[in-house]
Amino acid sequence: MSLERACALSELEQDTAKRVEVGGKPIAVVLDAEGVVHAIGDTCTHGDISLSDGFVEGETLECWAHGSAFSLRTGKPLNLPAYEPVPVYVVEISGDDVLIDPDATVAV
Template identity: 45%
Template sequence: MMQHVADVTDLEPGEAMRLELDGPDGALVALALVRAEDGTFHAVSDICSHGQVSLSEGEVEGSTIECWLHGSAFDLASGRPTALPATQPVPVYPVTIDGQNVLVDVDGTD
């Protein structure tokens, strides 16, 4: 189920924010809503697969987000790591833009 998480004006290109949404099992899902430098929106798990660190606090570079602690970077479209030390991908969640609304579906991952 799509959930309204932000307006398109809430993030500038190159910015990220942490969100906690209700997951399908009722548990909270921590995710990073990211606006890539090209202006596209992405939602990935906010927790780095290398360590329990918030990705939304990291740097957005092009279409990747870099973990601030150890430098792991992840492709925003696929969740795959693009820089070590992370070797495991992070979950990616579908994002839809409806007018000015940014919607995320935490029920299913891409």
């Protein structure tokens, strides 16, 4: 596993997505209401739109352009028009650092 620093935990706002790039991959990092940090692919599979510009609600991140919501835990779209999942990345917290492995996705 090759963890890379994505951002500081203190940079994250609850229920808001932050776009980062790790290993050349755009990733949306979300601190949910329960204090869990999630990392999913930042590009909507329906329209090539940045998901980090969307809306966090519970355990979902909704694309602002067409309304597809993606599970922060599985990456699966929960409604149309998207039907392909986005990747979900392995996240570890070390002190104030959010570490992400851009080559390791979570199996669901």
